[in-house]
Amino acid sequence: MFDFHGLFTGFDIAFSLVNLLYAxxxxxxxxxxxxxxxxxxxxxxxxxxxxSYKIGSPVTSIIMMAGVYYGAMYGGSTTSILLNxxxxxxxxxxxxxxxxxxxxxxxxxALGIAAIGSFVAGTIGILGLTFIAPPLAEIAIRxxxxxxxxxxxxxxxxxxxxxxxxxxxxxxxxVVGLLMGMIGLDPISxxxxxxxxxxxxxxxxxxxxxxxxxxxxxxxxxxxxxTEGVQLVTDKVKNxxxxxxxxxxxxxxxxxxxxxxxxxxxxxxxxxVLSSLLxxxxxxxxxxxxxxxxxxxxxxxxxxxxxxxxxxxxxFIPLLTLGxxxxxxxxxxxxxxLIQGVTxxxxxxxxxxxxxxxxxxSMYIGNAMLLVLNLPLVGVWAQLLRVPYAYLAPIIALxxxxxxxxxxxxxxxxxxxxxxxxxGYLARKLNFETGPLLLAxxxxxxxxxxxxxxxxxxxxxxAIFFARPISGAMMAAAVLxxxxxxWASWKKSRESKVQPASVS
Amino acid sequence: MKKGQRITGIVLxxxxxxxxxxxxxxLRINDGGQPGSGFLPFGLGIILAALAIAxxxxxxxxxxxxxxxxxxxxxxxxxxxxxxxxxYALALEKLGYIISVFALVFLWLMVVERKKWLQAVIPGILxxxxxxxxxxxxxxxxxxxxxxxx
Amino acid sequence: xxxxxxxxxxxxxxxxxxxxxFPALAAExxxxxxxxxxxxxxxxxxxxxxxxxxxxxxxxxxxxxxxxVNKAGGGAIPxxxxxxxxxxxxxxxxxxxxxxxxxxxxxxxxxPFDTFKDLLPVCRISQHSVVLAVPADSxxxxxxxxxxxxxxxxxxxxxxxxxxxxVDIAFQLFAKEAGFKLTSIPMSGGSDAVTALTGHQVDFGxxxxxxxxxxxxxxxxxPLAVALAERDPAVDVPTFKEQGYDVVTAGSVKGIAxxxxxxxxxxxxxxxxxxxITRDPEFISMMKDLGQPILYMGPDEYAGxxxxxxxxxxxxxxxxxxxxx
Numbered sequence: 003m004f005d006f007h008g009l010f011t012g013f014d015i016a017f018s019l020v021n022l023l024y025a026x027x028x029x030x031x032x033x034x035x036x037x038x039x040x041x042x043x044x045x046x047x048x049x050x051x052x053x054s055y056k057i058g059s060p061v062t063s064i065i066m067m068a069g070v071y072y073g074a075m076y077g078g079s080t081t082s083i084l085l086n087x088x089x090x091x092x093x094x095x096x097x098x099x100x101x102x103x104x105x106x107x108x109x110x111x112a113l114g115i116a117a118i119g120s121f122v123a124g125t126i127g128i129l130g131l132t133f134i135a136p137p138l139a140e141i142a143i144r145x146x147x148x149x150x151x152x153x154x155x156x157x158x159x160x161x162x163x164x165x166x167x168x169x170x171x172x173x174x175x176x177v178v179g180l181l182m183g184m185i186g187l188d189p190i191s192x193x194x195x196x197x198x199x200x201x202x203x204x205x206x207x208x209x210x211x212x213x214x215x216x217x218x219x220x221x222x223x224x225x226x227x228x229t230e231g232v233q234l235v236t237d238k239v240k241n242x243x244x245x246x247x248x249x250x251x252x253x254x255x256x257x258x259x260x261x262x263x264x265x266x267x268x269x270x271x272x273x274x275v276l277s278s279l280l281x282x283x284x285x286x287x288x289x290x291x292x293x294x295x296x297x298x299x300x301x302x303x304x305x306x307x308x309x310x311x312x313x314x315x316x317x318f319i320p321l322l323t324l325g326x327x328x329x330x331x332x333x334x335x336x337x338x339x340l341i342q343g344v345t346x347x348x349x350x351x352x353x354x355x356x357x358x359x360x361x362x363x364s365m366y367i368g369n370a371m372l373l374v375l376n377l378p379l380v381g382v383w384a385q386l387l388r389v390p391y392a393y394l395a396p397i398i399a400l401x402x403x404x405x406x407x408x409x410x411x412x413x414x415x416x417x418x419x420x421x422x423x424x425x426g427y428l429a430r431k432l433n434f435e436t437g438p439l440l441l442a443x444x445x446x447x448x449x450x451x452x453x454x455x456x457x458x459x460x461x462x463x464x465a466i467f468f469a470r471p472i473s474g475a476m477m478a479a480a481v482l483x484x485x486x487x488x489w490a491s492w493k494k495s496r497e498s499k500v501q502p503a504s505v506s
Numbered sequence: 507m508k509k510g511q512r513i514t515g516i517v518l519x520x521x522x523x524x525x526x527x528x529x530x531x532x533l534r535i536n537d538g539g540q541p542g543s544g545f546l547p548f549g550l551g552i553i554l555a556a557l558a559i560a561x562x563x564x565x566x567x568x569x570x571x572x573x574x575x576x577x578x579x580x581x582x583x584x585x586x587x588x589x590x591x592x593x594y595a596l597a598l599e600k601l602g603y604i605i606s607v608f609a610l611v612f613l614w615l616m617v618v619e620r621k622k623w624l625q626a627v628i629p630g631i632l633x634x635x636x637x638x639x640x641x642x643x644x645x646x647x648x649x650x651x652x653x654x655x656x
Numbered sequence: 657x658x659x660x661x662x663x664x665x666x667x668x669x670x671x672x673x674x675x676x677x678f679p680a681l682a683a684e685x686x687x688x689x690x691x692x693x694x695x696x697x698x699x700x701x702x703x704x705x706x707x708x709x710x711x712x713x714x715x716x717x718x719x720x721x722x723x724x725v726n727k728a729g730g731g732a733i734p735x736x737x738x739x740x741x742x743x744x745x746x747x748x749x750x751x752x753x754x755x756x757x758x759x760x761x762x763x764x765x766x767x768p769f770d771t772f773k774d775l776l777p778v779c780r781i782s783q784h785s786v787v788l789a790v791p792a793d794s795x796x797x798x799x800x801x802x803x804x805x806x807x808x809x810x811x812x813x814x815x816x817x818x819x820x821x822x823v824d825i826a827f828q829l830f831a832k833e834a835g836f837k838l839t840s841i842p843m844s845g846g847s848d849a850v851t852a853l854t855g856h857q858v859d860f861g862x863x864x865x866x867x868x869x870x871x872x873x874x875x876x877x878x879p880l881a882v883a884l885a886e887r888d889p890a891v892d893v894p895t896f897k898e899q900g901y902d903v904v905t906a907g908s909v910k911g912i913a914x915x916x917x918x919x920x921x922x923x924x925x926x927x928x929x930x931x932x933i934t935r936d937p938e939f940i941s942m943m944k945d946l947g948q949p950i951l952y953m954g955p956d957e958y959a960g961x962x963x964x965x966x967x968x969x970x971x972x973x974x975x976x977x978x979x980x981x
Binding site: 424457 | 588607615649
Binding site: 044045047048051052055143144145146147186187188189190191192193194201202203204205206208270324325326327330333334336337340341343345346347348349409410411412414415447451455458459461 | 698699700701704705708709711712724725726727728729730731732733734737764765767768810811813818819820839841842843844847848850851852854855856857858870871873874875876941942945946980981
């Protein structure tokens, strides 16, 4: 029997004036840091810790921190769409079509659909969190190295499939991304790889640095080539809102994205990235116009944005039910609660029902607040692109520089930003797509770790990937995916022989 | 365009060579019957080499239409901004973020955009104050103060 | 407000404005500006949480704020190097001195500085022991059950945080002492290792008390032994030694250090303040919730302790033939 009494008590707590206020502050700060590239939710929650001591009540402080976390997820799409800077790994996918839409003067539509998709997905995620959290969490911890291996193989296949250009170039970017992810200490043997004596590289390169370099700085350098004094968006910023046709096109993308995001988001480590990637690939597969993807297809924004917000909600499940933090931000919330004398986990519901239900109830309210907060902002953000590029460029440069520094408080990361920025610029000039590289960079370490851990567990037998039901099913899906694509390209090449089409 | 692709192919081939060299001589491909630290790098190095050769092969022959990778002088502004990035990296921890931010925006507008100096000073001051208010006052981010430190 | 107060106020304002103009003058009295606790790990980890717990209580004892600054990345080495390179004036402290990067890593690969010559210990705050655990529904009720079973198997697996770190070394030592062959599976950090154990991916595992304690309380994990000379105040479990296996390691030690050249007076001042903090009731109760035992040690005692731990780890790595290649 579901504990409706608990949920209602939760709403009672969440609707108190103080908690409403802090939920709002959290959502506001979260949106702000989501928009500022680099400064992630984990760092912000750490910075807010002293504030949370002053609040005194653990319920109120976790309500504020949760607000920061999902607010950041919400705001993260803004820079991806407007400036091609993904604030976190999960927004890489949003850049692909979101930025193209913005360039065509449809930033408002992209931002609007992202906000609405996020709201719907967030709500679906919280409903799931409310009603089916415990059994799902049990399944999530059964996810061992073989399952992660199979899932990342699937993810990498999707990443190669993401690009629209030359297959050779797409694969090159995936391989280079995987290799970049290997810089630093080998996760299994502890060997130092590809650092060439530089201590700063021993821990590997931070994702934020590569993402802001490859996308953000690369884009600035590329735009600077053009003659001076032009605006980024040449077309007029037209229809600030998504049209009815946009809604019709993206409604199922939002629903599918929410479900994928909710399920994959439960997995500790990399859940949000994988879910947005899987959602994008699904949309491209089921779409009637797959050729529009990468050129500004609204489903390519709606799906992944919904997915990563649903994942943000469901990533609370392992924390609240098992006491397992599934990513850096959740780990920070975990730590904050510990300092305040509340241990998240299976006893949370018994020992502190007010915290458990209060947080869940406040998420419903926070999500609605975010929608109200963000929709009016859509217009403001879209107008931002009217600022002459001469002024916009140094400001973007500035925020990337500060953002990159604030991740590790390290000046070395700025040098890395410059190097990856130049690489991103050259890649743009030579028509290489940077999206697959970035995703391979994120997935590579998970893949290698899972592969080698699995083989260590099985004493070297690769049968482990196929014998376990979940990983076996995903490996089968991966094989089907490859065969399906081979079949499609074979059919296409036969058709083009009969009817010579333009070759790219 | 094709020439640029061929050069890219050669560079990638060199990278692949370096990766394979590291995998064989510095890392371990086989670690007691298990894939070692050099296993995936070795495999990826081979694949990258193959892809690089494929890239060169596809782009052999002269370009259909001649177009230089950089139109006359197109590299100047990107290069200038890269230099400013580097200057910022050098200055940040010594001069502190407030001065560095001002200098970056000011110099960018002066050098890259060739604005008049007043059109550069005002945005420079505004961004320094703005950054200080957002990161210093509001968010309390521990950015380096440099010579402005108490 | 009486006259004296007004006088103090005026003097403070004057002193502050003088301090702003002549930073050199202000440095005469220590401390006169915020002290930075440099945590070379990212926010949310056990060392970071400890630093933040200290910073929370600090206003009761310090007149200046303690600010936690995470300089993570680079395998926690650049963060240390930053402290080594900074001015020895007592305003930049390394937090987490005594962890694997100080005791174990120097044996495995060259570092840009000498942990013992370039840093001076201030004090020890806590010591994170290594706890061996199995899932709560496991057939192994005691360490003996586990050893008996393991000896009959060709392939036994254990989840550890990283290769060649404190937990790995303790488990390898245990396997050698007990006489079975162990394959340790490095996960990406302590929390992932514990998750893998609760998910039954391996035969046994464990980690530091702060990582396993919540799961022990939740009846998901059962602790079987702790690798200390005496029992760990944080976890109620017998030591390996009590159960007949000579597995005693320093675990991962959490202390504070300053760059070399820092005046002894400043070190003593800091050590004294931190000693007071470790006896603060609020801090004690927080640490209990965090699963981190408070084990204070002064500067000289700590220096000796670290050297011993360092040498022991060096011998163990050689003896167990653990190498990171």
